[in-house]
Amino acid sequence: MLNVAIVVGSTRPGNRAGAVARWIHETASRRADATWEIVDLGDFELPLLDEPIPAAVDDYRHEHTKRWAAKMATFDAYVFVTPEYNHSTSGALKNAIDFLYAEWVNKAAGFVSYGYDGGTRAVEHLRLVLGGLQVADVAAQVALTIHGDYVDETELRPREHQYAAAGSMLDQVVAWGAALRPLRLGDEL
Numbered sequence: 456m457l458n459v460a461i462v463v464g465s466t467r468p469g470n471r472a473g474a475v476a477r478w479i480h481e482t483a484s485r486r487a488d489a490t491w492e493i494v495d496l497g498d499f500e501l502p503l504l505d506e507p508i509p510a511a512v513d514d515y516r517h518e519h520t521k522r523w524a525a526k527m528a529t530f531d532a533y534v535f536v537t538p539e540y541n542h543s544t545s546g547a548l549k550n551a552i553d554f555l556y557a558e559w560v561n562k563a564a565g566f567v568s569y570g571y572d573g574g575t576r577a578v579e580h581l582r583l584v585l586g587g588l589q590v591a592d593v594a595a596q597v598a599l600t601i602h603g604d605y606v607d608e609t610e611l612r613p614r615e616h617q618y619a620a621a622g623s624m625l626d627q628v629v630a631w632g633a634a635l636r637p638l639r640l641g642d643e644l
């Protein structure tokens with residue numbers, strides 16, 4: 456059984472990310488092909504990157520890094536829930552990604568973005584970042600708009616087509632997460 460994290464990519468007080476993550480978790484949890492867990496960046500209280508050695512060297516010094524690494528190592532794939540901040544992802548999510556290396560490699564990732572324009576520019580940046588970490592990013596994605604998928608811009612109510620998009624994205628995350636398993640097992644040998 457594949458183990459997939461749904462990562463809450465905003466630490467802003469009152470963020471929209473938590474509700475988006477809960478929606479995708481509820482949708483994903485109807486599936487039997489993986490287990491799904493919400494991982495909230497806010498629970499890890501990561502400072503701005505303060506590791507003296509680059510993550511690829513695999514020599515983490517701080518307890519907060521080891522805790523974050525131990526959690527993310529347990530997953531086969533990730534669904535990143537990202538806002539769009541100034542045409543990119545959140546600084547908090549980029550920073551959290553930069554903390555680790557081996558924990559990401561040879562895993563699959565899908566994206567759920569949101570913003571006034573759907574957050575697609577944030578996802579394009581994330582794809583570039585994750586490419587450097589050998590993460591296989593799937594093509595299908597969910598792009599929620601604050602005008603179209605919220606009631607009064609506050610209450611999340613995704614339009615019907617967003618459920619279909621979520622289904623396609625989750626299909627691809629599970630397929631690629633499973634397909635990369637031999638490479639991950641090879642890493643551990």
Ligand SMILES: Cc1cc2nc3c(=O)[nH]c(=O)nc-3n(C[C@H](O)[C@H](O)[C@H](O)COP(=O)(O)O)c2cc1C
Pocket residue numbers: 465466467469470471472473538539540541542543569570571572573574
């Ligand atoms: C610093 C900042 C920059 C933003 N830049 C954009 C943007 O470039 N494009 C956009 O569509 N929305 C932008 N927004 C709106 C956010 O996408 C929206 O507020 C969203 O709810 C933020 O995610 P969060 O609530 O989970 O933190 C921005 C919001 C903030 C706080």
